[in-house]
Amino acid sequence: MKTISLILIALITSLFISAQDVNQEITLDNGQKFLVGEITKEGLAQTTYNSWYKPNYDNYNVKQPIIEKFKDELQHYQILVFLGTWCGDSKREVPRFMKILDAAGHPSKNLKIVALDRRKEHYKTSPDGEEWGLQILRVPTFIFYRNGREQNRIIETPNKSLEEDLLQIITSDNYIANKAQSMHFD
Numbered sequence: 761m762k763t764i765s766l767i768l769i770a771l772i773t774s775l776f777i778s779a780q781d782v783n784q785e786i787t788l789d790n791g792q793k794f795l796v797g798e799i800t801k802e803g804l805a806q807t808t809y810n811s812w813y814k815p816n817y818d819n820y821n822v823k824q825p826i827i828e829k830f831k832d833e834l835q836h837y838q839i840l841v842f843l844g845t846w847c848g849d850s851k852r853e854v855p856r857f858m859k860i861l862d863a864a865g866h867p868s869k870n871l872k873i874v875a876l877d878r879r880k881e882h883y884k885t886s887p888d889g890e891e892w893g894l895q896i897l898r899v900p901t902f903i904f905y906r907n908g909r910e911q912n913r914i915i916e917t918p919n920k921s922l923e924e925d926l927l928q929i930i931t932s933d934n935y936i937a938n939k940a941q942s943m944h945f946d
Contacts, residue, residue, distance in 0.1 A: 784887065786877070794845045795875040797887045801858060809845055816855035822863045826923040830930045831864035836906055837930070838870045842891060843900040846878040849916050850900045857902060860922055904929055913937050 783803030787793050793808045804813040841857070843850035854873075861871065876884045876891065876899060884896060894903065898916040905911065911929060915937040918925040928935040 786879070788879070792846075794878055796877050796882075797875060798890070799845075799873050799875045801873075804845075804854075804858075812851040813855050816852055817859050820856040820859050822860055823921065823923040824863060826921075826927055827860060827864050830927045831866075833930050834861075834864050834866055834926070835870075837866075837911070838905040839866070839872070840890075840903040840905065841871070841873045841900060842876055842894075842896045842903075843873065844876050844878055844884070847899050849898075853900050853917065853922070857900070857922055860926065 782798045782800055783795060783806070784797045785793055785806075785808075786796055795803055795809070804810070839861070841854065843854050845851075872890075874886050874890045876886055876896070884899065885891060894901075900914075900916065902914040903910055904913065912935050914922070914925050914929075917938055919936075919938045925935065
């Protein structure tokens with residue numbers, strides 16, 4: 761059991777310190793561009809993506825009273841974000857999520873953002889396979905780790921709001937991701 765835990769911690773740690781190029785851009789034959797692999801907030805600020813990232817970040821009003829309830833505890837979480845820079849839900853939710861993390865003072869060293877491919881032959885994959893084994897079926901997916909173990913995730917859209925869902929993930933054990941609810945077979 762101890763060996764399995766150490767292997768899992770090593771795997772999660774490697775996700776956060778991989779040595780791939782960041783902000784890799786793919787251009788399709790029709791001229792459409794999208795990012796793949798590990799990206800940064802600065803990558804989202806590039807001209808191609810800033811047209812949706814900046815307004816969705818700037819125009820979102822964070823719920824600071826809710827953030828105050830979880831911001832200290834959030835510092836202990838590593839967050840892995842999967843998105844598609846081609847996906848409408850990602851374009852809406854990721855800038856909002858980044859603004860919440862900024863408002864909470866979440867350390868950037870505990871955040872990894874991975875953009876997934878949109879091409880048919882590589883659909884929802886990344887060049888380094890960060891999504892492998894994580895069952896990323898919808899984007900965006902926000903995965904929360906504590907002490908190397910996945911605690912929970914927000915899939916595609918929050919149940920209530922990003923802030924309220926984050927509060928529930930951090931302070932309780934009964935959060936069920938929006939899209940995961942429809943995947944349970946009782």
